[in-house]
Amino acid sequence: MLRFAPSPTGDMHIGNLRVALFNFIMSKQLNEELIIRIEDTDKERNIEGKDKEILDVLNLFNIEYSQVIHQSSHVKFHRNFAIALMHDKKAFNCFCSTEQLEMDKKEAKEKKIAYRYLGRCENLPADQVIDNMAPFTVRLKKPLKSVSFTDKVKGKLTFEPNDIDSIIILRQDKNPTYNFACACDDILNDISLVIRGEDHVSNTPKQIAIRDALKYEKKIEYAHLPIILDTNGQKMSKRDNASSIKWLLSEGFLPEAISNYLILIGNKPPVEVFTLKEALEWFDLSKISKSPAKFDIDKLRFLNREHMKRLDNKELSRYVGFADDEIGALAKIYIDECNTLNDLREKIKPYFEPRDEDGEFGEGVKIIKKLILKSDHIQDFNDFKEHVINETGLEGKNFLKPLRIVLTNSQDGPELAIVYPLIKNFLKEIAS
């Protein structure tokens, strides 16, 4: 069983989506289920409706999953696990106040050493625990030995007990912390492979330590994906427009192109342009680069063009706001000079807007429009051209430019012989 575990505290960004994509691909290749686990244990930060939005994005990108679980519904199990750990003396009550801990941290910082829990409550005598009315958290005792695991992309990683530390597993309000809830649920959901971002690397030994303490024996495999950096080489923040899926979509990038890009970077695929379905065939987790990749919007633009070319005329037509095959075909002519659907829309829109009749070629435009309105429909462009020449007496530049303006609403552009068959059915509408 695989999992994608977003928290409903913010919008989907490309890092999340990439993790979701990889989980989906691996679940297909392994023929295992993929579940969506909404990590909503921090009620303060949860945003109403975000879980739904996340699922909408997954659907839009054709990421299939077998079920959705809200982590908050498992809290009673998490507490039971914590009680078991306390029974086994692997976890203990910690009465340190927030202020006390803050002071410890401040002191560590002044001494320029990493803050670690000082173990103040670890070996409290029983009477001091029972008689203690102060609020308390529950901590897991740090492991006795170092923890190692072999990451599918990073290789073997080892962490010392001191770096794992005696972490809080239950807060004062007795709700589980992230690492604890996560470790427990990976057990409860029978997870076999965890694919997540590199920012979780240091959480992994903690979660392994929790499962070890619970005597869970199944080995869970891990793959930590290098994070995506912005152009400056920093972790992409929510402030970077390009990191927002919503923004990319609104800019006119196709989901299929975004998927393509996110699977392509930091990877060595056999081809550069591909669909998610095609990637299922050859995707290989072991080929993922260990080093972070920088987000390159130019490459995404290139892929977007390629994917626009792959759409059939009807689909493309819908994307630019029409429903006719001809408009789709017309849009295709412009793809090479466009990066996004928005660019394309801007190319098609003028066709159905009023022509300039006051400019240099305004007179010619008026004459040709009038002729079109009183003429019969003409199939062939050359016949149409002949007809206009014969009926209007226009010639040379004074013929070609107005004709181009009437047909395309622009002084330059693609060859009229190519455009004509696609718009001939709209001519009366355009000329009126």
Place this chain on the structure above:
RNA sequence: GGCCCCAUCAUCUAAUGGUUAGGAUUCAUGGUUUUCAUCCAUGCCAUAGGAGUUCAAAUCUCCUUGGGGUCACCA
């Protein structure tokens, strides 16, 4: 600062220890196109630095430098 990870063109990457260090994107130039764009061709641009191992190092080892991640009663 502690811990962990990483290092080939501007970007994504290729190269069983032996290549002229290859491709794609971007950029520039030229050609085609009665127009713009396309298209085609060409060009620019990289093994972070220093030691070592070896007949031979982008590739193996070590050091330095640089970059990134992470250090919550957030996830």
